[in-house]
Amino acid sequence: MDAFFAAAEQASKPSLRGKPVIVGGLGPRGVVSTASYEARRFGVRSAMPMAQARRLCPNAAYLVPRFQLYRTVSEQVMELLGRLSPLVEPLSLDEAFVDLEAGGVAFGSAAAREAGERLRRDIRAVTGLSGSVGLAGSKMLAKIASEQAKPDGLVLIEPGTERGLLAPMPVRTLPGVGPATGEHLRRAGMTTVADLAEAGEDELVRLLGKSHGASLYRMAAGHDDRPVVAERDTKSVSVEDTFDVDLHDRVRIMTEVGRLADRCVQRLRASGHSGRTIVLKVRRYDFSTLTRSETLRGPTDDPGVVREAAGRLLDSVDTTGGVRLLGVGVSGLADYTQEDLFAQAAEELAAEERAGEGRAEEQPEGEETPTAAAQAEPVEDPAQRRWLAGHDVTHAEYGPGWVQGSGVGRVTVRFETPTSLVPGRVRTFRVDDPGLAPSEPLPLVEKLATAAEGEAPVGQESPLARRPKSRSEGGGPGSGAAMSRP
DNA sequence: TCTGGGGTCCTTAACCAA
DNA sequence: TCTGTTGGTTAAGGACCC
Incomplete structure (x- = not known):
């Protein structure tokens, strides 16, 4: 799909069509997930720090990703x-x-x-x-x-033309050649695919190692016999958060690790797995990243067990100087969906969440009062509700719309739907306006009768x-x- | 005001057992 | 018994991808 997230947002919001749209994290440490083609003309790219994108393209619409919507469209495709x-x-x-x-x-x-x-x-x-x-x-x-x-095209590579086509392309074109390998090859004097094919397998293996070198040589020669594999087993499950401000307080860091462990287990269980190896990830103030892991005797999906292991791992990490990111993961997965264990662990999770909340409130405030990375958990208390840019809402009087922006106790909403023919009106409300409520994304296209029946869509x-x-x-x-x- | 989040695979080193 | 080899597992890090 072309500029998928941004395109979905433009389809969903008529007033953004033809305009630069940038989807990504909006916090101080966010990066761009997807830029619409209009925004790319300003030099905005995926993975670029959001601050840089704002400098390059200050007039773009900046939106937070809505995975619910993207997942729905993805399933259709x-x-x-x-x-x-x-x-x-x-x-x-x-x-x-x-x-x-x-x-x-x-x-x-x-x-x-x-x-x-x-x-x-x-x-x-x-x-x-x-x-x-x-x-x-x-x-x-x-x-x-x-x-x-792309965008919006089709290219067919005729059999027999592969090598000639690949030869002049930069090495970075090949899958598996990223910044590091690209630089490595450049220093060895190889910049095009032809250079790789000429260098020969032995040379590439010497340079890049057995596995990488050999596979790259085959790719450069136009050979790739990897099969299309329909279903692949999940190997690991993890969650991580980058904090708006580095964390220094050891107690706070431990609390966050506990929270992450709980979230990780929730995901683990939702996927019907348990796992043996617990991994803690720490990114420090200087962006250096380290992982610590511990393998248990057997697989678990017990939040208490995972939290304890993650806590032990944290004990072995020096966090002086500050922590920018924390993550907890589980690997060594096994299928594990016994009902009684499920119920048991769910109870424990609930109990521990209650206990965890209590602890968090007792804690003294950290020196920098860090705002944790934006968790989009909908909060029921209207005074605390966060109106995320781009999310759908409905207003009792004005109907469906989306959040254009919010701040200083106000939220600005544009009232339009995917099928509106003209850009909608904009209105501003207090963030606690009782008439305003979050809502689900609307379908981008009015359902076709044929498609709705599960039959072939038009022309197929x-x-x-x-x-x-x-x-x-x-x-x-x-x-x-x-x-x-x- | 630099650098997200969720994954996969590979490499190396240390350790242990056969 | 000593030494060397091999192979599996664990731990840590790095590169890459979307």
């Missing part, structure tokens, strides 16, 4: 992909590989292109958003094709009617496809 093939490998909310060959959909270039264009039409019809499609004989090439295709014949052909034709174009990233 993944459902369309599932109609093409049983082999769909999601990479993220907005990107996936599809093995068209396994779906029996497309074997020649022409058929693959047709399937890709149909998919793009369907995505637009169902979600209102644009997606880009890359078609090629391997995952690596499909991915590269999809990068070239049912792929179920087609029978898979023989697999003997091999990896031509169409055996892989990638959607673009935001």
